Amino acid sequence: MEFRHLRCFTVLAEELHFGRAAQRLAMTQPPLSMAIQQLEADVGARLFERNSRGVALTAAGLAFLPRAQALLEQAALAAREARDVGQGLAGQLQIGFAGTVLYRGLPQVLRDFAAAHPRLRLALRELSSSEQLVELVHDRLDLGFVHTTRVPAGFSQILVSSQPFMACLPASHSMAKKRKLPLQALREESFAIVMRAVSPDYHDRILAACADAGFEPALAFELRHWLSVVSVIAQGLGVGLVPAALQQAGLPGVVFRPLEQPLAPYDTHCLWRTGRDQSALGAFLAAVRQTAAPA
Numbered sequence: 001m002e003f004r005h006l007r008c009f010t011v012l013a014e015e016l017h018f019g020r021a022a023q024r025l026a027m028t029q030p031p032l033s034m035a036i037q038q039l040e041a042d043v044g045a046r047l048f049e050r051n052s053r054g055v056a057l058t059a060a061g062l063a064f065l066p067r068a069q070a071l072l073e074q075a076a077l078a079a080r081e082a083r084d085v086g087q088g089l090a091g092q093l094q095i096g097f098a099g100t101v102l103y104r105g106l107p108q109v110l111r112d113f114a115a116a117h118p119r120l121r122l123a124l125r126e127l128s129s130s131e132q133l134v135e136l137v138h139d140r141l142d143l144g145f146v147h148t149t150r151v152p153a154g155f156s157q158i159l160v161s162s163q164p165f166m167a168c169l170p171a172s173h174s175m176a177k178k179r180k181l182p183l184q185a186l187r188e189e190s191f192a193i194v195m196r197a198v199s200p201d202y203h204d205r206i207l208a209a210c211a212d213a214g215f216e217p218a219l220a221f222e223l224r225h226w227l228s229v230v231s232v233i234a235q236g237l238g239v240g241l242v243p244a245a246l247q248q249a250g251l252p253g254v255v256f257r258p259l260e261q262p263l264a265p266y267d268t269h270c271l272w273r274t275g276r277d278q279s280a281l282g283a284f285l286a287a288v289r290q291t292a293a294p295a
Contacts, residue, residue, distance in 0.1 A: 001039065001042045001043070002038075003071075003072065003075055004035065005035050005036075005038055005039040005042070006039070006068045006071060006072055007025070007072060008021070008025060008032055008035040008036060008039070009035075009036060009039055009047060009061075009064075009065075009068055010065065010068055010069055010072060011024050011025055012032070012036060012048070012055065013057055013061065013065050016054060016055045016056065016057075017054065017055060018032060018033065018055065036048065043060070043064065045058070045060035045064075046058050046060060046061075047060055047061035047064060048061055091120055091121070091278075091279075091280045092120070092121040092122070092123060092280070093120065093121075093122050093123065093142045093143070093278075093280055093281060093284055094123050094125070094140065094141045094142045095122055095123065095124050095125070095141065095142065095143055095144070095145075095284075096124075096125050096126075096127045096131075096132040096135060096136070096141045096143070096144035096145065096146075097124060097125075097126060097127070097144065097145040098126070098127060098128050098129050098131075098132060098144075098145065098146060098147060098199075099129070099147045099194075099199065099225075099226050099243070099268070100147075100163075100226055100243045100245040100246055100266070100268070101145040101147075101160070101161075101268050103245035103246065103248040103249065104160075104161045104163060104243075104245040104248075104268065105145070105160040105161045105268055105291060105292075106145055106160075108291045109160075109284075109287050109288050109290075109291050110122065112287050112290065112291070113283070113284055113287040116283075116287070117280075117283060120280050120283070120284075122284075125141070127144070128197075128198040128199060128224070129144075129146040129147050129148040129198070129199055129201075130148075130197065130198060130199070130200065132144035132145075132146050132271070133146065133148070133150070133152060133271075136152070136155065136271060136272070136273065137152055139273070142272065142276070142278065142280075142281050142284075143270055143271060143272035143281065143284070143285070144270070144271050144272075145160060145268055145269070145270055145271075146268070146269055146271050147199055147201065147202060147266065147267065147268055147269075148199070148200070148201045148269070149201055149267075150200075150201065151269075151271060154273060154274055155271055155272065155273055155274060156271070156272060156273075156274045157269040157270060157271045157272075158269065158270040158285070158288055158289060158292050159267060159268075159269055159292060160268045160269060160270050160288060160291070160292050161245075161267070161268045161292075162265040162266070162267050162268075163243050163244045163245050163265060163266050164243075164244050164258070164259075164262055164263070164265055164266070165206075165209075165241045165242065165243060165244070165259065165262070165263040165265075165266055166241070166242060166243075166244050166247075166256040166257060166258055166259065167181045167183075167186065167239065167240075167241060167256070167257045167258075167259055168229070168230055168233050168239060168240045168241070168242045168246070168254055168255075168256055169233065169239050169254065169255050169256075169257065170233055170234065170235075170236040170239075170253060170254060170255075171234075171252075171253050171254060171255050172236060173239070173255075175257075176255045176257075178257060179257070179258075180257060180258050180259065180260045181257050181258075181259060181260065182213075182259070182260045182261070183209060183210065183213040183241075183259055183260075183261065184213045184214060184215070186210075186217075186239055187210075187213070187214070187215035187217075189217075189218070189238065189239045190218050190219075190220035190221075190237070190238040190239070191206075191217040191218060191219050191220060191221075191238055191239060191240055191241075192220065192221040192222075192223060192228075192229045192232040192233055192237070192238040192239070192240045193206055193217075193219055193221070193222055193223070193229065193240060193241075194222070194223060194224070194225070194226060194229060195222045195223060195224060196222075198224050198225075202266065205263065205264065206241050206263075209241070209263050213261075220237065220238045221237065221238060226242055226243065226246055227246065227249060227251075229242055230242060230246050230249060230251050230254055231251060233254050234251050234252065234253035234254045235253070236253075241259075241263070242256070243266040244256065244266075270285070270288045270292075272285070
């Protein structure tokens, strides 16, 4: 049974006239008659009564018509969905994100993309940068927003944002009112820091910065999330060096102060497998580039 035969059948069922049906189908009457005969042979029943007065559906034809129309509608829907997915207009993307990306970069990308592509579903998973790299390598994520320079071979990246590290202190701290802080001023403090297993780049960078300032920090808290670091500091349990975007979290009880000697910035990269064949991915990356930090 061929879809072109179903199309011929439904048009003839609507017109009940071979001449008009053939005209709608942009064909002549003999091929139309042949298509109907072939369909009746496939079905195993006469679908039309033909006589000198015209054409009428048989009982079998009346029963077959709604099913034939449904089949044609489903085929058209399947073709439209496949076309939309192929053009990046529909489908789903698996996106990973970590750290301060919720405060810098990602929300604007999501708003702009959702407005332009309402039929594309975004499934977001909060994972550390290390966890995202594993998921990306095993193709369980389409792309990720990571805080790492350790990019695997075969992946491309976009710099989404770059922000300074700031000293984070309890609001009651004796140095909380200073405009800028030398890192050495924190040498006797207990530090809260993100775990190395979660963010090895920035864990090591903070320890190296302290070493350059002449001290080894006392790590009182090693935590999975930057927001947890700020929360611990807000309780007066330590100090830390955190990305500037965390000021937007609005947690009470903490202050953020620039360092006199700035550290290397805290960068967020969008990472994906190079050459991945997915139109939706290309559409999302175009939205990322619109909001990315200047090169």
